Amino acid sequence: MSGPFLQVSGLTRSFGPIKALDAVAIDAAHDELLVVLGPTGAGKTTLLRTIAGLETPDAGRIAMQGRDILDLDPAQRDVALVFQNFSLYPNWSVRKNLEFPLKAPGRNLDRRQIVERVAWAASVLRIADLLDRDVTSLSGGQMQRVAIGRAIVRKPRMFLMDEPLTNLDAKLREALRVELVSLRRSLAVPMIFVTHDQAEALSMADRIAVLDRGRILQVGTPEQVYQNPVSTAVARQLGQPKINLIRVACENGMWIVGGQPAFQARHDARTARIIGIRPENFHITGGRHPAVVRVVEEMGPCRILLAEWLGEPIHIIAPQSAAVRPGDTIYPDPDPAAVLAWDR
Amino acid sequence: MKALRSVVIAVYFAVAAMPLAWMAVTSFKHTRDTILAQPKYIPALSQSAPHSPLFQVSLEAYRKLNAPYAGTDRTYFNYLVNSVVIGLLSTVASVVLGTFCAYGFSRFRIPGGRDWLFFILSTRFLPPLAVIAPVLTMYRQFDLPNTHLGLVLLYTVFNLSLSVWLMKGFIDDIPRAYEEAALVDGYSRLRAFFLIIIPQASRGMAVTAVFCLIAALNEYGFAMTLNSYRAVTVPVYFAGLQKNIDGIPWPQVAAGVILFVVPVIVFTVLVRRHLLRGVTFGTVKQ
Numbered sequence: 001m002s003g004p005f006l007q008v009s010g011l012t013r014s015f016g017p018i019k020a021l022d023a024v025a026i027d028a029a030h031d032e033l034l035v036v037l038g039p040t041g042a043g044k045t046t047l048l049r050t051i052a053g054l055e056t057p058d059a060g061r062i063a064m065q066g067r068d069i070l071d072l073d074p075a076q077r078d079v080a081l082v083f084q085n086f087s088l089y090p091n092w093s094v095r096k097n098l099e100f101p102l103k104a105p106g107r108n109l110d111r112r113q114i115v116e117r118v119a120w121a122a123s124v125l126r127i128a129d130l131l132d133r134d135v136t137s138l139s140g141g142q143m144q145r146v147a148i149g150r151a152i153v154r155k156p157r158m159f160l161m162d163e164p165l166t167n168l169d170a171k172l173r174e175a176l177r178v179e180l181v182s183l184r185r186s187l188a189v190p191m192i193f194v195t196h197d198q199a200e201a202l203s204m205a206d207r208i209a210v211l212d213r214g215r216i217l218q219v220g221t222p223e224q225v226y227q228n229p230v231s232t233a234v235a236r237q238l239g240q241p242k243i244n245l246i247r248v249a250c251e252n253g254m255w256i257v258g259g260q261p262a263f264q265a266r267h268d269a270r271t272a273r274i275i276g277i278r279p280e281n282f283h284i285t286g287g288r289h290p291a292v293v294r295v296v297e298e299m300g301p302c303r304i305l306l307a308e309w310l311g312e313p314i315h316i317i318a319p320q321s322a323a324v325r326p327g328d329t330i331y332p333d334p335d336p337a338a339v340l341a342w343d344r
Numbered sequence: 345m346k347a348l349r350s351v352v353i354a355v356y357f358a359v360a361a362m363p364l365a366w367m368a369v370t371s372f373k374h375t376r377d378t379i380l381a382q383p384k385y386i387p388a389l390s391q392s393a394p395h396s397p398l399f400q401v402s403l404e405a406y407r408k409l410n411a412p413y414a415g416t417d418r419t420y421f422n423y424l425v426n427s428v429v430i431g432l433l434s435t436v437a438s439v440v441l442g443t444f445c446a447y448g449f450s451r452f453r454i455p456g457g458r459d460w461l462f463f464i465l466s467t468r469f470l471p472p473l474a475v476i477a478p479v480l481t482m483y484r485q486f487d488l489p490n491t492h493l494g495l496v497l498l499y500t501v502f503n504l505s506l507s508v509w510l511m512k513g514f515i516d517d518i519p520r521a522y523e524e525a526a527l528v529d530g531y532s533r534l535r536a537f538f539l540i541i542i543p544q545a546s547r548g549m550a551v552t553a554v555f556c557l558i559a560a561l562n563e564y565g566f567a568m569t570l571n572s573y574r575a576v577t578v579p580v581y582f583a584g585l586q587k588n589i590d591g592i593p594w595p596q597v598a599a600g601v602i603l604f605v606v607p608v609i610v611f612t613v614l615v616r617r618h619l620l621r622g623v624t625f626g627t628v629k630q
Contacts, residue, residue, distance in 0.1 A: 049524075052528050053527070053528070054524050054527065054528070073527075073532070074524075074527040074528045075527060075528070075529075075530040075531060075532065077528075078530075079528065080528065080529075081524075081525070081528045083521050083524075083525065085519070085521060087519065087521035087522055087524075087525045089522065089540065090544075100526070100529060101529035101530060104529055104530030104531050105530070105531070105532070105535065106530065107530060150525075150529070154529070154530070
């Protein structure tokens with residue numbers, strides 16, 4: 001097969017005056033986990049719902065395996081959608097929930113095949129012992145396993161995941177995201193995974209598409225998007241704590257911050273008006289200008305400092321070995337090669 | 345605290361059950377025991393002194409219900425069947441139509457949807473009897489007076505606005521994600537409606553049915569105006585008893601009322617589980 005598995009182009013959808021999707025173009029390969037990352041209200045859910053067929057776009061095209069699918073019903077598109085809120089059918093057993101997609105008209109599976117498929121999905125997700133429980137009695141993590149089970153049980157052409165881990169607690173979330181990645185790999189089915197959690201995006205994605213206010217800002221591998229964000233908006237979405245963005249001017253090869261020369265400018269970015277320095281790209285000694293530490297957050301392997309530097313509040317990740325306390329003065333020294341710069 | 349609650353509930357129950365209990369007692373009396381200055385309220389097997397609270401139990405009233413009603417060959421039970429048939433049919437029709445209609449308003453963007461909903465509600469703004477003359481004229485055109493169909497149609501229409509509004513509330517409470525999951529899983533919207541929405545909405549449908557049934561059974565004005573034979577209902581029968589030349593046969597009225605309300609009480613008891621069930625009882629994590 002040639003060309004991407006899924007091709008979305010010019011997808012536009014407005015709700016009243018709000019453009020939820022504004023000429024969105026993305027594609028996903030045959031065996032790829034594409035993460036759509038964006039803040040609440042960016043249009044992520046609308047994008048997934050439109051691909052699933054639950055929402056009709058105002059304009060644009062969606063093709064799957066080269067075939068236009070916009071005129072198909074959700075049922076005919078053969079994609080699986082996992083909702084943020086699980087949406088299992090209450091008062092049904094886990095088994096009944098898993099069987100439901102297999103019993104859809106047109107799937108024509110006999111009783112034996114249905115039992116086999118359910119057993120397979122249950123063993124893959126390790127929920128075999130829950131099959132006869134009422135879903136209402138399950139924990140959040142168990143519910144989400146069942147919801148994922150309902151998605152894989154009918155072996156769809158593609159998975160769409162709408163923040164499936166958001167409602168779980170942190171530990172479970174991290175465990176399930178690793179599981180989900182390996183599950184997808186073993187099934188070799190493309191997946192679009194929507195999230196607002198940058199850590200989830202970085203850890204799971206083959207590629208990340210950054211969505212903001214209905215527009216795709218950048219698509220690339222996690223490395224590309226993290227290290228070479230095309231705009232401050234993209235830069236702000238990745239990294240924890242957030243990237244330090246500082247307004248600058250450039251004079252005589254130096255970046256001017258708050259009226260005073262701060263440090264050596266990147267020679268290829270003399271026209272830049274905003275620079276970005278990730279918190280991990282500072283040394284806390286050796287810089288020209290002092291900074292007063294306001295807050296120190298203990299993170300275990302490292303410390304996060306909030307300091308005031310050249311009149312700007314900045315976050316710095318300091319090694320555990322650096323003994324810094326609130327009120328101390330440090331001399332932050334940014335790694336010049338890691339400084340990002342934009343014209344606006 | 346618990347004792348106080350029990351007391352409050354007991355007192356309220358006594359007050360609420362009093363009329364019903366009095367009806368039940370009255371239905372076992374002789375007529376002469378119902379029109380005394382000093383009421384008799386304790387059942388006994390034999391006749392007793394005029395001032396004693398004891399009265400002689402009798403099934404005479406129930407037997408009289410089975411006797412033809414003055415000037416007709418029909419008994420109370422014919423009227424009861426009319427009421428039940430008309431009440432049930434119109435209730436089923438109102439709830440079914442109301443559920444479909446409410447689903448549409450709940451799930452789809454309908455041009456002027458809010459205005460339509462208000463219009464539906466506005467059909468309740470006028471007392472129904474205000475339109476009795478035009479309804480009678482129209483019904484005569486279609487030969488609908490004195491038919492069961494006529495009253496079923498009328499009660500369905502009157503109850504429909506209530507049904508649509510109640511059901512819209514219940515269906516709004518059912519997360520869209522349920523049926524959307526079914527759509528993505530390979531089901532058509534109609535199947536998703538029957539397999540997912542209807543079971544979820546059954547509680548609401550039961551509640552709506554109780555309201556519609558009671559309204560239909562109680563209706564008097566139209567039932568009386570549009571009917572003089574065949575489809576006459578129980579309320580009209582009771583009214584007719586007042587013209588009895590021997591005075592109002594209270595035990596007979598009471599016996600009729602008991603038989604009339606028992607089915608409604610049974611129905612309400614049967615659906616009480618649905619009436620009491622919590623509003624969001626699902627696994628959609630909000």
